[in-house]
Amino acid sequence: MKLLEIKNLWVSINGKQILKGLSLDINAGEVHAVMGPNGTGKSTLASVIAGRSIFNIDEGELIYKGKDLTKLSVDERAKEGIFLSFQYPVEIPGVSMVNFMRNAIDEKRKYFGQDPISMHEFINLMEEKKRLVEMKDTLTQRSVNEGFSGGEKKKNEIFQMAMLEPQLSILDETDSGLDIDALRIVSNGVNKLRTPDNSFIVITHYQRLLNYIVPDVVHVLYDGKIIKSGSKELAMELEKDGYEQFIK
Template sequence: MLLQIKNLHVSIEGKEILKGLSLNVNRGEVHAIMGPNGTGKSTLASVIAGRDIFSIDGGEILYKNNDISGWSVDKRANEGIFLSFQYPVEIPGVSMVNFMKTAINEKRSYLGQDPIPMPEFMAKMEEKKQLVEMQAKLTNRSVNEGFSGGEKKKNEIFQMAMLEPELAILDETDSGLDIDALRVVSNGVNKLRSSNNAFIIITHYQRLLDYIVPDFVHVLYDGKIVKSGTKELALELEEKGYENFKK
């Protein structure tokens, strides 16, 4: 099993957010997590990525059969966990090229490999840019600086393609996207799906799941997964709303 979350309890500043969440993800699977605002979806994403502002009060997260509670954020990333941010951060003065090259080389160094040769790196950048139909010249641009909402999200998928994660968590990647951008982003994700990796897709709306068809859909409510099912569950949610799942 790629990811196994057992009875996870998480709080921030004394406020309990996740209240006994369990989730199993195998390679080759796409899981959608849906739910209303403030139920802990983004917290779950951040906690898997290793954000230290949260306190883990109980339960465990096993990734590739390792308890990762002691792993730094960068170690998790280098072990293949990728978080696509709901609000990608602008980093003025750090160029996309420098940023991506540093990230790739840190991973290679972590895996005991030599740094990527520059021509290979530039070719890879070009190839992955096309995957998400990015028009922008990245060479001289700072990370996310001056990017439109759509460009920022494309840039997240672009980085995912560059880093080739085993577990990708997409935190509300569809929010703020127009239909064209949604299609591009979804196509990118679909092309990256393989039997070796897995996706957790966090979203409010069923709309994204028309493009990225999930194997499983989970309803997260009040810090717990209250219902799991297949893609039909998403349609049911769209129709009836979340009210029916509140217990």
């Protein structure tokens, strides 16, 4: 079953063309790795799927669970199960992680006509998901991302992903800046969330991450479109010989 279909997507920002006719299909349960040099549009792709309004869709279609994604606002997409693990998570001073997560969960529940989560249930859920990413207790008592180290921020993203149980998770360079231990923890967290229904788009520069999160498909994104797709062996080739071989 197709979870996400992207057809001939053209996206620009401030008149600058970033995506140039990108197409991508993702089935339920699949993990897709998107690789490519800097500035080829990987993060733009992630932002556009999530619905960031600073980008302009000039042409193309985004279909998610059979629905036209462009008709949904950012928060509606999130409630429908799209999650973006940010490359650079932003700090929100004074807003505790607990308060933030509770709002996020209750908004989603409200969207589906459910009652707010009980305090008891919420605390249990937090404890469970914190263990999943080996998160220190104190983190959740702090303000959202405020004063977090680079590694803590990335763990925090995966923690939030686990809390919200999305169907389509986009990991935007979640591995960048992680040491080998953190990489293992983050990858384990992701792997535990893999189910036959959930799909992942893993954006990365390095093959290393894909040793931990083994993809079903690897894509090479270059100059705004996918120029090559293949199995996980493609990532090995890229690591060895670079992108040059596919360009032109």
